[in-house]
Amino acid sequence: MTTTTTPPRVTEGARIEVRDLTKRFGSFTAVDNLSFTVEPGRITGFLGPNGAGKTTTLRMLLGLVNPSSGAATIGGQSYREITQPMAVVGSALEATNFHPGRTGRDHLRVLADTAGVGVQRVDEMLELVGIPAAARKRAGGYSMGMRQRLGLAAAMLGDPQVLILDEPANGLDPEGIRWLRGFLRHLSAQGKTVLISSHMLQEVEQTVDDVVIINNGRLIKQGAMDDLHGEAHTIVRTTDLDALAGALRVADVTTKVQDDSLLAETHDLRLVGDVALRAGLPIYELRQATTDLEALFFELTEGTNRNLGAGAAGQGAATERDAIAGQEGGNE
Numbered sequence: 001m002t003t004t005t006t007p008p009r010v011t012e013g014a015r016i017e018v019r020d021l022t023k024r025f026g027s028f029t030a031v032d033n034l035s036f037t038v039e040p041g042r043i044t045g046f047l048g049p050n051g052a053g054k055t056t057t058l059r060m061l062l063g064l065v066n067p068s069s070g071a072a073t074i075g076g077q078s079y080r081e082i083t084q085p086m087a088v089v090g091s092a093l094e095a096t097n098f099h100p101g102r103t104g105r106d107h108l109r110v111l112a113d114t115a116g117v118g119v120q121r122v123d124e125m126l127e128l129v130g131i132p133a134a135a136r137k138r139a140g141g142y143s144m145g146m147r148q149r150l151g152l153a154a155a156m157l158g159d160p161q162v163l164i165l166d167e168p169a170n171g172l173d174p175e176g177i178r179w180l181r182g183f184l185r186h187l188s189a190q191g192k193t194v195l196i197s198s199h200m201l202q203e204v205e206q207t208v209d210d211v212v213i214i215n216n217g218r219l220i221k222q223g224a225m226d227d228l229h230g231e232a233h234t235i236v237r238t239t240d241l242d243a244l245a246g247a248l249r250v251a252d253v254t255t256k257v258q259d260d261s262l263l264a265e266t267h268d269l270r271l272v273g274d275v276a277l278r279a280g281l282p283i284y285e286l287r288q289a290t291t292d293l294e295a296l297f298f299e300l301t302e303g304t305n306r307n308l309g310a311g312a313a314g315q316g317a318a319t320e321r322d323a324i325a326g327q328e329g330g331n332e
């Protein structure tokens with residue numbers, strides 16, 4: 001049984017607001033009239049299957065791509081209006097864009113220099129993300145996990161209020177994912193706004209407080225992770241399911257038979273146990289039912305995913321991307 005505690009909402013700090021955001025590449029609409037908000041002091045998972053439009057949205061948020069229409073703001077300003085961007089927003093969009101011949105440390109020093117951040121912060125950040133020794137080696141030889149950590153160190157250089165990370169768990173082993181969770185949790189506890197994208201709900205389910213789920217460029221669902229789990233249910237196994245169902249009905253608890261157990265519409269394990277005891281029924285199993293997040297995510301997204309059907313559709317998008325990439329020029 002897992003229990004999640006939802007941290008309190010922090011009202012001050014930089015909120016991310018996406019309003020009616022649309023991005024078209026030629027005739028293809030990658031992001032379609034998308035609106036959502038991301039609150040300070042919370043970790044928000046920006047979720048959707050491959051090709052849903054997550055990266056394109058993040059790139060618009062960071063002023064790297066011009067929206068076709070709509071707006072994306074951080075603390076009320078568009079990225080390009082922010083005078084000291086590194087102190088407001090830290091981002092890691094891709095884990096691969098490091099000069100391969102440069103050491104991780106040198107990479108950060110160049111960034112620190114551009115941003116007017118003291119060089120001692122570079123070593124602090126390398127320490128913080130757990131790669132102080134590796135940072136003296138060339139980034140070309142880094143594992144995916146090390147590149148992720150270096151990207152995170154770069155994002156943190158300006159001690160930003162907002163952290164935007166594209167697929168930060170990609171390439172991390174289970175220990176790395178646990179480390180990332182603690183790291184982000186620590187930042188959100190300080191009131192920072194944390195937005196992380198992922199194409200797997202399960203990968204981030206224990207990390208995020210809120211979710212924004214998109215598919216085909218459109219919003220599917222926004223809300224607290226706890227709400228996504230839906231109503232709590234209890235699974236109970238005993239010798240006589242009908243007798244227990246009857247006893248629970250008297251206690252106003254609705255049930256249905258599921259395999260060799262009863263699924264009771266309550267989160268109150270003690271109530272179910274007490275009812276069984278009074279009915280003189282032995283309990284062989286009593287636990288909270290957990291939502292099958294993989295199935296839920298599939299249900300919410302894949303059924304209508306424009307990228308499914310795969311080969312041809314995927315190739316089409318890629319060809320279009322290649323053809324249009326040039327037209328976007330400095331905008332990309």
Ligand SMILES: Nc1ncnc2c1ncn2[C@@H]1O[C@H](COP(=O)(O)OP(=O)(O)OP(=O)(O)O)[C@@H](O)[C@H]1O
Nearest residue numbers: 025030050051052053054055056199317320321324
């Ligand atoms: N410059 C571009 N030109 C044409 N199409 C593009 C361009 N950039 C993205 N796309 C298309 O827009 C859609 C959304 O892409 P995007 O990278 O934003 O999705 P994503 O949700 O981040 O997916 P993934 O999880 O695979 O990274 C895809 O179909 C993609 O091919």
